[in-house]
Amino acid sequence: MRILHISTRLILGGSQENTVLSCEGQARLGHDVHLAFGPIYGPEGSLLERVEKFRTADGRTITTHVVEHLVREVNPIADVRAQGELRRLIAELKPDVVHTHSSKAGVLGRAAAWRESRGHAGIVHTIHGPPFMPVDGSVLSGLKTRLSNWLYTHAERYAAKRCHMLISVADAMTREFLAREIGRPEQYITVRSGMEVEPFLTPVPGESRDEVRARLGFAHDDFIIGTVARLAEHKGHDDLLDALSDAMKKNPRLKLLWVGDGWWRERLMDRVGSMGLGARVITTGLVPPGRIPGLIRAMDVLAHPSYREGLPRTVPQALLAGVCPVAYDCDGTGEVCRDMETGRLVPTGDRKKLRGAILWLMEHPRERAEMAARGREECRTAFSAETMVAELEKVYARAIELARTA
Numbered sequence: 001m002r003i004l005h006i007s008t009r010l011i012l013g014g015s016q017e018n019t020v021l022s023c024e025g026q027a028r029l030g031h032d033v034h035l036a037f038g039p040i041y042g043p044e045g046s047l048l049e050r051v052e053k054f055r056t057a058d059g060r061t062i063t064t065h066v067v068e069h070l071v072r073e074v075n076p077i078a079d080v081r082a083q084g085e086l087r088r089l090i091a092e093l094k095p096d097v098v099h100t101h102s103s104k105a106g107v108l109g110r111a112a113a114w115r116e117s118r119g120h121a122g123i124v125h126t127i128h129g130p131p132f133m134p135v136d137g138s139v140l141s142g143l144k145t146r147l148s149n150w151l152y153t154h155a156e157r158y159a160a161k162r163c164h165m166l167i168s169v170a171d172a173m174t175r176e177f178l179a180r181e182i183g184r185p186e187q188y189i190t191v192r193s194g195m196e197v198e199p200f201l202t203p204v205p206g207e208s209r210d211e212v213r214a215r216l217g218f219a220h221d222d223f224i225i226g227t228v229a230r231l232a233e234h235k236g237h238d239d240l241l242d243a244l245s246d247a248m249k250k251n252p253r254l255k256l257l258w259v260g261d262g263w264w265r266e267r268l269m270d271r272v273g274s275m276g277l278g279a280r281v282i283t284t285g286l287v288p289p290g291r292i293p294g295l296i297r298a299m300d301v302l303a304h305p306s307y308r309e310g311l312p313r314t315v316p317q318a319l320l321a322g323v324c325p326v327a328y329d330c331d332g333t334g335e336v337c338r339d340m341e342t343g344r345l346v347p348t349g350d351r352k353k354l355r356g357a358i359l360w361l362m363e364h365p366r367e368r369a370e371m372a373a374r375g376r377e378e379c380r381t382a383f384s385a386e387t388m389v390a391e392l393e394k395v396y397a398r399a400i401e402l403a404r405t406a
Contacts, residue, residue, distance in 0.1 A: 001396070002032040004095040006086065006109035008072055008102040010037045012045035013230070014313040015128035017289065018169075018193045018388070019101050020047050025194075025389030027060045034063045034093060036086070038070030038105075045261075045286045065089055072104055074151075079108060086112035090121075097396045099124045100163075103131040103152065107159045114162035119406065122399025123163040127173045128193070129310035130331060131156070132180075133234075156182045164399040167392075169193040170311035170332020189395060193313055194388025197380060199293040200320035207294030216257065216282055216298060223253050223362050226299035226323075228292060228314040229306065231262035231283075236305030236328065238268070243305075243355035245275050254280070254362075259295050261286040296321045301361050301368070305354055309333055315343070316383045319375030324368045326357045342375030 003026055007019050019035070027033045040046045051062050067089070069081035090098060090113055098121050100109035106125045113123045131152040133145050160166060160183035167189055168174040174188045203209075218224060225244070229235040240256060248254045258268075258281065265283070272281045284295065296302060302318035304327040311332035318325045319336070325343040327333045337343035344357035361368045381387055 001097065002034070002093060002095045003097045003099060003396070004034045004036065004090065004093055006036045006067075006098065006100045006105045008038050008070060008105040010035075010040055010047050010051070012047060012286070012289065014193065014310075015101055015126075016047050017195065017313070018126070018128065020051055021194055021196070021385040022099075022389060022392060023051070023062045024054055025385055026392070027054070027062055028056050029389070029393070030060070032063075033060075034065060034095065036065040036067050036070075036089060036109075038067050038072070038082070045288075047289075050289075070105060070108065074104075079104075083108045083112050087116050090116040095121050096400060097122045097124060099126070099392075099396075101126050101128060103156075107155045110159040110162045117403075119403060122165070122396055122401075122403045124165045124167060124395060124399050125159065125163050126167040126169065126191075127177065127310065128169055130173065130176055130308065132176075133308065153180050153182065156180070160184075160187065163187075164402040165189065165395050167191050167395060168310075170335050172332035172335065173310055176331070191388055191391045191395065192383050193311060194385035195313060195317065195383055197320055197384050199290070200296070200317055201376075201380070203294065203297060207291075207297070209297045212294045212298040218255065218282075218298070219253075221253055222255050223251075223301075224255055224257050224299045225301050225303050225358055226257040226259060226296065227303050228259045228296060228317070229304065230260050231258065231265045231268055233264065234307040235262075236303075236307065237264070238271070239305045239349070239351050239354060240303055241268075241271060241275065241277070243351040244358065245277060247355065247359060248277060248280055252280075256281040257295070257299060258283045259287060259292070260284070292317065293321055296323055299323050301326055301358060303354075303358065304328070304333070304337075306330055306333075307348060311335060313383075316375075316379040319343070319372055319379050320383070322369075322372050322376060324361055324372040325375075326354070326361060328354075336375070336379065340371070342371050342378065 023033045067085045069078040098113035100106040132149045166187045302323050302325040309331045315325045315336050325337050327337045328348040329345045330348045339345040346353040346357050
């Protein structure tokens with residue numbers, strides 16, 4: 001089977017890791033796998049090197065295609081050109097399945113595939129997270145967000161009519177999209193976003209909890225609240241500062257570990273400095289994916305106060321590493337982080353309850369460990385890359401059947 005995956009940018013991120021692991025697993029199964037994406041830029045890093053180095057035991061690789069005009073921002077001229085580039089690529093490859101990822105690539109890719117391969121290719125799209133933004137801020141900002149959400153809603157309705165199957169990484173995504181009248185219920189299926197679970201379950205040499213903490217300069221009795229997220233809008237770093245700054249000033253054991261980089265780094269670190277917390281907030285900058293398990297293992301609590309998610313991979317990753325998460329009850333997060341069962345879940349944007357949940361976890365180490373252990377067992381199979389790839393095989397078979405019997 002020839003499979004074409006289309007993603008907007010191959011940066012370091014949850015949806016991109018999901019896509020690359022899908023490609024690798026499908027190549028191992030013997031499929032002819034192609035991956036198309038737009039130019040890579042910005043401080044988020046890239047997965048391109050991993051893709052280019054990949055090779056199966058029998059010599060199969062992932063063929064890459066750069067789509068010159070496929071950019072994240074809405075740009076009518078570039079978008080028309082990108083769709084033309086995608087149509088030419090699809091016409092040349094004649095794939096059995098076109099699988100799109102992310103909002104921009106999802107809309108343009110499905111439209112191109114529908115026109116070039118109707119009746120031959122199964123067209124599949126994965127909803128990794130909602131493109132719709134929370135409405136907040138000033139009146140002008142709120143109007144802009146509502147307009148943006150309206151445009152995304154209509155674009156997604158258009159694209160849903162041009163594919164056979166819609167994959168949600170969380171049941172919450174299905175509910176949200178159907179509530180906006182995007183697609184039909186029978187198009188949707190939930191497939192958890194798979195990951196390489198073994199590095200989180202078993203430390204590699206040099207990456208034990210104590211070794212990583214020592215390298216970062218943490219004391220044995222420091223209580224580390226960590227995040228693994230881009231330093232960007234809606235990821236909740238400001239909320240952590242608002243929630244914990246007073247407690248951190250009173251208790252020198254409390255420290256923040258921010259793993260990642262992004263456009264807001266300078267602004268956030270200026271704020272940290274102005275609050276007198278410069279020595280108490282440790283940032284790693286951009287790190288390769290292989291270091292993430294060790295960094296999570298060094299934490300006492302994984303905090304994910306994000307305002308916009310599908311199902312954040314960092315939450316099951318924390319549980320697999322034996323670290324208890326605390327997160328906002330945003331989109332699909334609560335499907336893994338269930339309050340007082342597999343972590344602490346607080347209302348989105350409630351900084352007071354965020355503070356209370358984190359400090360409660362600090363004061364209750366036994367309960368914290370029990371919740372992490374419970375979640376670890378649940379995530380071990382549900383979030384493995386092998387499980388995801390096996391489920392995708394079933395989705396593709398159904399999509400091809402629908403394409404050829406329409």
